Amino acid sequence: MSTASTPASTPPKKGGLADIRKVFGGGQSSLRQFGILGSLIVIIVIFQIWTDGLTLSPTNLINVVNQYSYILILAIGMVMVIIMGHIDLSVGSVAAFTGIIVAKSMAEWNLPWPLAIVLGLAVGAAIGAWQGFWVAFVGVPAFIVTLAGMLIFRGGNQLIGQSTTTPVPQEFGVIGAGYLPELALPLAFNVLTMLLGVLGAGWIVWNEFRLRRAQKKLGSEMAPVWVSVVKVVVLAGVLLWAAWLFATGRPGTSFPISGIILVVLVIVYSFVTNNTIFGRHIYAVGGNRLAATLSGVKDRRVDFFVMMNMSVLAALAGMIFVARSTASGPQDGNGWELDAIAAVFIGGAAVSGGIGTVIGSIVGGLVMAFLNNGLQLIGAGADVVQIIKGLVLLLAVAVDVWSKRQGGPSIFGIWSNRRKAKLESEAPVEAPAVAPTVASNESSQPSDLPR
Amino acid sequence: MSAPPILEMRSITKEFPGVKALSEVSLTVMPAEVHAICGENGAGKSTLMKVLSGVYPHGTYTGEIIFRGEEVQFRDIRASEQAGIAIIHQELALIPELSITENIFLGNEIARGGRIDWAAAKLRAIDLLARVGLAEDPDTQIKHLGVGKQQLVEIAKALAKDVKLLILDEPTAALNEDDSEHLLDLIRGLKGKGITSIIISHKLNEIEEIADEITIIRDGHTIETLDVKAGGVDEDRIIRGMVGRSLESRFPDRTPHIGEVFFEVRDWTIQHPQVPERLVAKGSSFAVRRGEIVGLAGLMGAGRTELAMSVFGRSYGNYVSGTIVKDGREIVLKDVESAINHGLAYVSEDRKQLGLNLLDTIKRSIVAAKLSKIAKRGVIDDSREFGIAEDYRKQLRIKTPSVEAGVSKLSGGNQQKVVLAKWMFTDPDLLILDEPTRGIDVGAKYEIYTIIQSLAAQGKGVILISSELPELLGIADRIYTVFEGQITDDIPASEANPEALMRSMTSAKKKANA
Known part of the structure; x- marks a missing residue:
């Protein structure tokens, strides 16, 4: 395999900023996500100043996590659906439908709550299989299938719940309103929360170390040591600070259980989309379905599982919401699909499919969450909040579309694009092609320059 | 030559971020001639034509364009079409679900007060189809026509707009020899009727056969303009100009x-x-x-x-x-x-539609058809993937700064090498x-x-x-x-x-x- 005689090609230089960008996954969409991360920081800082430090107070942060974790969970599934070039409008209704079944199962059949959760996930899987069947094997567009699902399962919720609220037992509340428990230690902060923070920070350090080792082994170019150190210190610092805020809130509160569920899902799904064959197949089918099928990808199977997965996550989100509000009602989950879709597109996914990442969608969702939260903190009404959220969605995608037309992947990417182009022109001149008589004179210039 | 040129492009320079696609390119085309532009992929031929047809509007390039004696500054394709310049792209721009007539007059409808006169349009269409030698019912949907016939519809569409200068970008690339021959005859016929054509083609035997003059572009520079009528121009001569040396x-x-x-x-x-x-x-x-x-x-x-x-x-x-x-x-x-x-491995004729996911990187494209080879229990081994991509990059001489680059950034030849690598990887x-x-x-x-x-x-x-x-x-x-x-x-x-x-x-x- 190895032909180590010639030097390895070097990936594009990765400087400080570009390196941090790498944390948000590789691929061509990462520039956009990097820009969105910047927007998130700006939004948080603005509201932090505007609200006199209320935004980043422990109570408020806990509130944001509790209030938005289920939307972010939906965004994880939705980004996969959107990468496939589909859409799922039914998630809010599926969440509500699952919610009422789980609530009834505990209230009327006295099902223990862990079993109720399993039942809820099974209901989600069944609904997902139903929708996946129509999308993948009958070929009805997902937009139509899930529009129908939106009506069917909303109606189902109201039919089963008789359009009234059904309360759930208090123990069930832990997944929606529970916190990491306090350990019996004489410390003035929540030990488990801090422990998780330290573990996370340790993982960041270890991961960077591993990355550098891999780069060294492959002979690809490495960022300077100081860049790695700055990156690790900043990321670990932010994480530890956040952990500290969560750990030092009102007694009895700490990092919410729903947040833990979210973090676990983000890690699992980032891994699935980036590092597994199934993940590759999602991007392959979404990017070019015909080419994917001619490469042996069973596109319908991928369609089916992605749609099914979305409904399972919707069921989970529904249960978390019911747990938090201690009852299942007929209006649960109204409009969630739109929040989840907005989060995915703000997070850099392409309407035409093939592009998007889990992390990007989470950051997109957090932009919406902090915007919503900040506006509420400064006393804006629900009407104004909706208008501003709508404008932000429009603006985020418009900036993306506009900058693509200008020839860069995003306005945030323009400077780094210039650098890359410069590097391309500096690319090592290779030995003449196979036969010296016909040395290919092809320039490194792309054949289809961006319009 | 006594008549003034129909088109002069002077010192055209066009830059993309970081890339100078054209530098000081000049092109002079005489009226009622077939002028060929030759050059390797990425030499700047298509960019030059996009400048001419207003795809890149005035102001995004430097230099001047003189068309029929006047300096022109096109804002968009519509402006260039109104001036009498029509471009027929490599990728055909017809709407498959619409009929021949509807396509021919799309954007150029025969209408009175906003109401389309379909009877008149159909008559015109029949006339235009006869001119391009296409024996088809004008109500036929485009999707039922083969590529060769679609090409003819494109030309009929250009003729409907009273075109003075027809630009054909790789018109015969997707055609078989029969259809190509017919198309070249048509271009010759149009020349007889005073329509000037600029033709971009890789098929040098066709160029040699049809062109009156040939301008050769290499790496964004005009290399030379050959007069075919003066003699001494053959395929080897053109290739020498294109690659800068002769091809044995x-x-x-x-x-x-x-x-x-x-x-x-x-x-x-x-x-x-x-x-x-x-x-x-x-x-x-x-x-x-x-x-x-x-x-x-x-x-x-x-x-x-x-x-x-x-x-x-x-x-x-x-x-x-x-x-x-x-x-x-x-x-x-x-x-x-x-x-x-x-x-078995099948390398498709349609690289962009069936061969590659253009959103993907080189590395990920190469392993796409047999991911199981680099995965353990469904999890992909990143470093093996990189190593394999590197091996193919060296072995097939794929020209790229990095295997992490997007395949859409590569030239056609290098994209094809990626596709070949992808299938070689499946053993x-x-x-x-x-x-x-x-x-x-x-x-x-x-x-x-x-x-x-x-x-x-x-x-x-x-x-x-x-x-x-x-x-x-x-x-x-x-x-x-x-x-x-x-x-x-x-x-x-x-x-x-x-x-x-x-x-x-x-x-x-x-x-x-x-």
Whole structure:
């Protein structure tokens, strides 16, 4: 395999900023996500100043996590659906439908709550299989299938719940309103929360170390040591600070259980989309379905599982919401699909499919969450909040579309694009092609320059 | 020459972020001539035409354009069309669901007060179709026409706009020899009626045949303008200008080492996916030996691609009958995955639609057809992936700063190398290459030929589908001809000549190799 005689090609230089960008996954969409991360920081800082430090107070942060974790969970599934070039409008209704079944199962059949959760996930899987069947094997567009699902399962919720609220037992509340428990230690902060923070920070350090080792082994170019150190210190610092805020809130509160569920899902799904064959197949089918099928990808199977997965996550989100509000009602989950879709597109996914990442969608969702939260903190009404959220969605995608037309992947990417182009022109001149008589004179210039 | 030029482009410079696509390019075109622009892929031909036709509006480039004696500054394509410049792109811009008439007058409707006069439009369309020599009902939907006919509709559309200067970007790239010949005749006919044409083509024999003048562009610079009428211009002369040196041989030398028959298709019959009565393959049988390059010649629509794709895991049409025998055993390939696992590879003629995911990186594209090779329990090994991509980059000389770059950033030739790498990575025993050098410049073609030959030298079988007879004669060891879904002849390349091949490609002469 190895032909180590010639030097390895070097990936594009990765400087400080570009390196941090790498944390948000590789691929061509990462520039956009990097820009969105910047927007998130700006939004948080603005509201932090505007609200006199209320935004980043422990109570408020806990509130944001509790209030938005289920939307972010939906965004994880939705980004996969959107990468496939589909859409799922039914998630809010599926969440509500699952919610009422789980609530009834505990209230009327006295099902223990862990079993109720399993039942809820099974209901989600069944609904997902139903929708996946129509999308993948009958070929009805997902937009139509899930529009129908939106009506069917909303109606189902109201039919089963008789359009009234059904309360759930208090123990069930832990997944929606529970916190990491306090350990019996004489410390003035929540030990488990801090422990998780330290573990996370340790993982960041270890991961960077591993990355550098891999780069060294492959002979690809490495960022300077100081860049790695700055990156690790900043990321670990932010994480530890956040952990500290969560750990030092009102007694009895700490990092919410729903947040833990979210973090676990983000890690699992980032891994699935980036590092597994199934993940590759999602991007392959979404990017070019015909080419994917001619490469042996069973596109319908991928369609089916992605749609099914979305409904399972919707069921989970529904249960978390019911747990938090201690009852299942007929209006649960109204409009969630739109929040989840907005989060995915703000997070850099392409309407035409093939592009998007889990992390990007989470950051997109957090932009919406902090915007919503900040506006509420400064006393804006629900009407104004909706208008501003709508404008932000429009603006985020418009900036993306506009900058693509200008020839860069995003306005945030323009400077780094210039650098890359410069590097391309500096690319090592290779030995003449196979036969010296016909040395290919092809320039490194792309054949289809961006319009 | 006494008449003033119809078009002068002076010192055109066009930059993209970080790339100077054109620098100080000049072009002078005389009225009622056919002016060819030659250059390798990425030389700047298409960019120059996009500047001329207003795709890149005035202000995004420097230099001046003088058209019919006046300086023009086009804001968009519409402005250039109004001035009488029409561009026909490599990728056809027709709407498949609309009829010929509707397409011809799209954006240029014959209307009074906003109401379209369809009767008048249809009459005009019939007239225009006659001018381009297309015998079709103007109500026919575009999707029912072949590429060659669509090309003619495009030209009719340009004529409807009272065009003075027609720009054709690779007009014959997707056409077979018959259709190409017809198109070239048409261009000649238009010239007789005073319409000037600029033609961009990689097919140098056509250029030589049709062009009055040839401007050669290399790396964004004008190299020279050759006057064909003055004589002394032939393919070698043009190639010398394009690559900056002369080309001794277009095909690499090779001594074939041909082994036993290891792959056979017998009595293969396939239905059209939509029209079951139509058989796109009728009892076709063919065989491939180890280390052999087998050509598949046929006109557009003869069913070569359909035959190949249906063998490759039934990815085209409905299977009716036929067997596949590999290494003495009958195999059933129900889907693409099983075809890949049985050592088949199919490199599509349509690189951008069927061959690559243009959103992906080089690295990820190369391993895409056999991810299981670099994965353990469904989890992909990143460093192996990078290492493999690097190996292919070196082996096939894919020109890129990094395997992490997007495939959309590569030139056509390098994209094709990525596709070849992708299929080589699946360890195939039989590679079916469908028009592997389409739209690729001369230098890169030579490299692709070398790769094909090295694959054969490793004992793999290669089926080469090509519309260019010289390519088949230069590369293949044996050539099958296909006509209307049937294999009509089986000729060793050493005994074949273009005339004999063409005869078998146009008539059901005999059933060979039954």
